[in-house]
Amino acid sequence: MTGEGFVPRAFRALVCFIALILLASLVISWPALQDDALIHLRYADHLLHQHMISYDGVTPSFGASSILYISLLAVLRSIFTSPLLPRIVSSLSHVLLFAGLAWAFARTLRNAPRLAWLLAFVLLGVLAVPSSVRWLDDGMETPLVLAITVPLAFAASRLAHSKVFSGRSVLGLAVLGFFIVLLRVELLLLLGVVSLALFAGLRSLRQSSLAAQAGLALRSFSLVFGGLVGAAAIVALTGHLLPDTALAKAFGIHYWVGTLRMSAIIFASSLAFGIVSLLLWILSLAALILHRRGISVAVLLINSLFPVTLFLAAIRGQAVQGIRYFEWTLFFPILWNILELRFATADSQTETIAEPAPIQPSAKLLSYASYALVACLVLSLPLEAFLFTPVFRLRARSLEQFRAEHLERLQPLKVVAFDVGYIGYFTGSDLCDMAGLVNGRGPAVLPYSARIQRCASERPDYAFLNIAQADDLNGHYNLSHWSICSEYKLANLRSLDVHYLVASPESTPLVCSATGVQPTPLAPLLGPPSDFSLGNSR
Numbered sequence: 075m076t077g078e079g080f081v082p083r084a085f086r087a088l089v090c091f092i093a094l095i096l097l098a099s100l101v102i103s104w105p106a107l108q109d110d111a112l113i114h115l116r117y118a119d120h121l122l123h124q125h126m127i128s129y130d131g132v133t134p135s136f137g138a139s140s141i142l143y144i145s146l147l148a149v150l151r152s153i154f155t156s157p158l159l160p161r162i163v164s165s166l167s168h169v170l171l172f173a174g175l176a177w178a179f180a181r182t183l184r185n186a187p188r189l190a191w192l193l194a195f196v197l198l199g200v201l202a203v204p205s206s207v208r209w210l211d212d213g214m215e216t217p218l219v220l221a222i223t224v225p226l227a228f229a230a231s232r233l234a235h236s237k238v239f240s241g242r243s244v245l246g247l248a249v250l251g252f253f254i255v256l257l258r259v260e261l262l263l264l265l266g267v268v269s270l271a272l273f274a275g276l277r278s279l280r281q282s283s284l285a286a287q288a289g290l291a292l293r294s295f296s297l298v299f300g301g302l303v304g305a306a307a308i309v310a311l312t313g314h315l316l317p318d319t320a321l322a323k324a325f326g327i328h329y330w331v332g333t334l335r336m337s338a339i340i341f342a343s344s345l346a347f348g349i350v351s352l353l354l355w356i357l358s359l360a361a362l363i364l365h366r367r368g369i370s371v372a373v374l375l376i377n378s379l380f381p382v383t384l385f386l387a388a389i390r391g392q393a394v395q396g397i398r399y400f401e402w403t404l405f406f407p408i409l410w411n412i413l414e415l416r417f418a419t420a421d422s423q424t425e426t427i428a429e430p431a432p433i434q435p436s437a438k439l440l441s442y443a444s445y446a447l448v449a450c451l452v453l454s455l456p457l458e459a460f461l462f463t464p465v466f467r468l469r470a471r472s473l474e475q476f477r478a479e480h481l482e483r484l485q486p487l488k489v490v491a492f493d494v495g496y497i498g499y500f501t502g503s504d505l506c507d508m509a510g511l512v513n514g515r516g517p518a519v520l521p522y523s524a525r526i527q528r529c530a531s532e533r534p535d536y537a538f539l540n541i542a543q544a545d546d547l548n549g550h551y552n553l554s555h556w557s558i559c560s561e562y563k564l565a566n567l568r569s570l571d572v573h574y575l576v577a578s579p580e581s582t583p584l585v586c587s588a589t590g591v592q593p594t595p596l597a598p599l600l601g602p603p604s605d606f607s608l609g610n611s612r
Contacts, residue, residue, distance in 0.1 A: 082180060085191050089176045089198055095455065096172060096202035100165055103207050103462075106469035109495035109564060111160040111213025113512060114138050116499050118147035127312055129512035130504065136312040137512035139319055142256035143215035157477065157499065160213030167217035168210045172201050175224055175409075182228070183416065187365070189437075190415040192444040193358050197408055199451040200354065204458040205347035208465070208567075209397055215257060216398040222254055223264070223406045226297075230268050231413040234275040234372060244296040251300030252307075259308060259315060263383065264406060265301040267375050269294050275372035318518035320392075322510035329391030336394045337384060343567050344397040345461070346454040350447060351404045355380065357447065358411035361440050365415060376410045379403040461567060468565035475562060476500045483588040487535035487581055490547065493564065493573065497538035506532050508543065526550050536577040536585050544576065545601050553600060555579050557593035559586040574599075 113129070117138045120131040127141070128134050138144050150159055179194045200206060210217040229250070233243060254261045273294035309315055325332070341348040359377050363369050380403040387394055394400070473496075481500040489503040494512055498505050506529035510518045517525055530551035536559075537547065544553060559582065560575040576596050577585035586593045 082184070082191070085195060086180060088195055092199050092202040093172065093176075096169070096207070099202070099204045099207040100169075100211060102459075103204075103211060103466040104165075104470070105158050105161050105473060106212070106466045107158070107161050107473050108212035108214055109493045110139075111164075112157065112495035112499035114140070114144050114214070115147060115151075115157065115160055117144045118151050121145065121148040122151050129498070133514055134312070135512055135514040136314055136317045137319055137507075137514075137518075139317055140215045140218075140257055141308055141311065142253060143218060145256075157473075161211065164213050164215075164217050165211045167221055168201070168207070171210075171217050171221040171224070172198065174221070175201070178224070178228060179412075182413065186412075186416045189361055189440060189444060190412050192441070192448070193354065193361065193408070193412050193415075196350070196354050196444065196447045196451065197405075197412065199448070200347060200350050203346045203350075203451060203454060204462040205345040205454075208462055209344065209347055209401070214398060216401065219258055219261070219398075219402050220405050222250075222257055223402060224409065226250055226254070226264075226268065227406055227409040227413060230272055230297075231410060231417075234272055235417050239290065239293045244293050247297040248300030248303075251297040252304040255301040255304030256307065258402075259305065259317070260383075261402070262298075262301050262305060263386075264379065264402070265297045267379060267382075269296075269298045271372035271375040272297075274375065275370065314515065318515055319511050321515070322518040323393040323395070325391035325393065327389050327391055329393075330388040333388045333390075333392050333394060334384075337387070337400070339568075340394060340397050341400075345458055346451055347401070348397045350450055350454070351401065351408070353447060353450075355404045355408050355411075357440065357443050358408050362411045362414055364436055364440060373411075373414070377407045379407055465565045465567055468563045468570075472496075472562050472564055475560075479560065479590065480588045484536065484585060487584070488532060489536050489538060490529040490532070490534040491538040492540075492543045493538070496562070496564075497575075506534060508547070522546075534578075535581040536575065538573055538575055540571055540573050541599055541601070544574070544596070544599070548600055554597045556596045557582045557586070558596050558599075559593055560589040560591045 116129060117127065120126060120128045121144055124131045126134055127136060127138070127144070129137050147159060147163065150163065154162070156162075176198055179191075179198070183190050183194060201210070210220070229243070229247065233239060251265050254265060273291055305315055341352060355377070359373070362373060366373070380400065383400065383403045386392075387399070392399075476496050477500075479500075481497075482502060485502040487501075487503050488506070489497060489501060490506045490508060491497050492508040494505055494507050494509070497503075498512070505512070507513045507517065508522070508525055508529055510520060510522075510525050517528060520528065526546055527550050530547065534551075537544070537553075537556075539547065547553060553576065556576045556578055558574050558576050562573045562575070564571045564573055574596070575585065575589060577593075582593050
């Protein structure tokens with residue numbers, strides 16, 4: 075059964091409904107901002123004014139996850155000076171992603187099976203729930219990553235079933251690949267997989283000469299060629315391919331169990347945005363296999379993105395601190411699978427009579443499973459509203475608190491921090507980063523304990539830490555006589571991550587006058603020296 079008549083009209087009505095949910099979530103969450111977003115904004119400031127990729131404007135460093143994103147912020151920074159700029163960009167990107175995808179589905183799924191429409195609606199629903207607002211509207215580049223994969227999915231799906239691979243298509247793929255890698259360097263994996271899938275899926279290869287196959291290979295891999303040019307541009311600009319953040323958060327293969335455990339936790343804590351995305355990926359793959367009556371090399375390649383990324387993270391011992399690191403590996407295959415359902419039904423009609431028809435009970439089971447995912451989304455809405463609304467409000471209050479205090483007075487002082495975004499941006503102080511993200515390549519590759527020793531040796535004047543991080547620093551630098559000048563609730567779903575602005579005895583008058591808070595002793599909150607665990611990170 076195709077999606078003619080009632081199905082497109084119902085789809086449009088339901089999309090309008092979930093769009094209202096998305097807008098309500100955006101209003102409730104405004105102007106909550108992720109700590110890391112202000113790292114990107116500070117990089118953008120120095121790119122704009124000092125014309126270099128640097129956190130402090132003096133020493134080059136690659137502590138931002140996206141060259142393209144900080145370049146975009148730098149351009150906009152010449153117009154908008156508000157610290158809310160990253161939030162504005164991410165929210166606008168999220169809205170455009172949702173609206174553009176809804177419009178594209180309405181145009182391209184006209185002759186698709188009803189199941190494709192249902193899966194498309196679930197995907198749009200995933201992009202509208204409060205948990206998606208938590209991860210797509212926090213000032214990071216995540217919605218841009220998802221948005222830039224949409225034209226890639228539509229173009230690759232069309233080209234895989236086209237008899238013509240024009241020069242304009244080759245150029246378009248190369249340019250798209252260039253910007254995709256500038257957005258996130260790990261998306262080179264996506265470009266390689268899609269190029270292989272294109273080459274494997276072109277039907278004309280079966281009847282082409284060797285010379286024709288070589289030409290098609292060059293066309294298919296134009297995407298990777300563009301990506302390699304983007305990678306070369308990153309190396310030319312920064313001296314390295316991987317950002318310092320990737321090295322600082324990698325602990326080696328011995329930490330692979332910790333990576334898998336953290337990955338499971340972030341999927342569970344991201345609720346519908348992570349869990350339903352994972353289930354939708356599995357369901358869309360099962361639907362495509364059923365309609366194709368088998369699995370092709372191209373489908374296998376595209377749907378390998380998530381397991382391959384998880385495997386690579388595990389062997390690196392990567393500290394995965396958010397669903398943003400995995401969401402694109404699910405979003406792209408889901409989108410590809412839905413688009414391929416347009417052709418799967420038509421393809422099945424060209425098979426021989428001896429080939430068995432799809433089993434009707436299995437098709438019904440897939441439909442029931444799709445409706446069950448819709449029900450999960452609907453049921454998750456009140457739960458997520460209950461859980462995320464306090465988080466959004468606390469984050470908004472923290473941002474308001476930072477903006478209200480006069481932390482710019484602390485610019486001449488030396489600060490040490492683990493979560494460096496807020497404190498680094500609002501103070502402009504010379505900063506020693508215990509997490510190793512923004513102080514350059516050398517500190518990034520040091521063990522956590524060595525980075526603490528380095529920060530302690532610089533004799534900081536004040537610090538921005540939670541209690542676990544303060545205990546870690548206290549093992550190397552005596553904080554027993556330090557004072558608390560302010561506290562900030564950087565809330566997340568799993569815990570209330572309270573950070574303290576603490577100052578040495580000599581700096582306490584200046585720091586506490588900047589915050590307008592009477593000093594209180596830090597010593598009662600400190601525990602025994604830490605064994606240098608990873609601390610309470612982002």
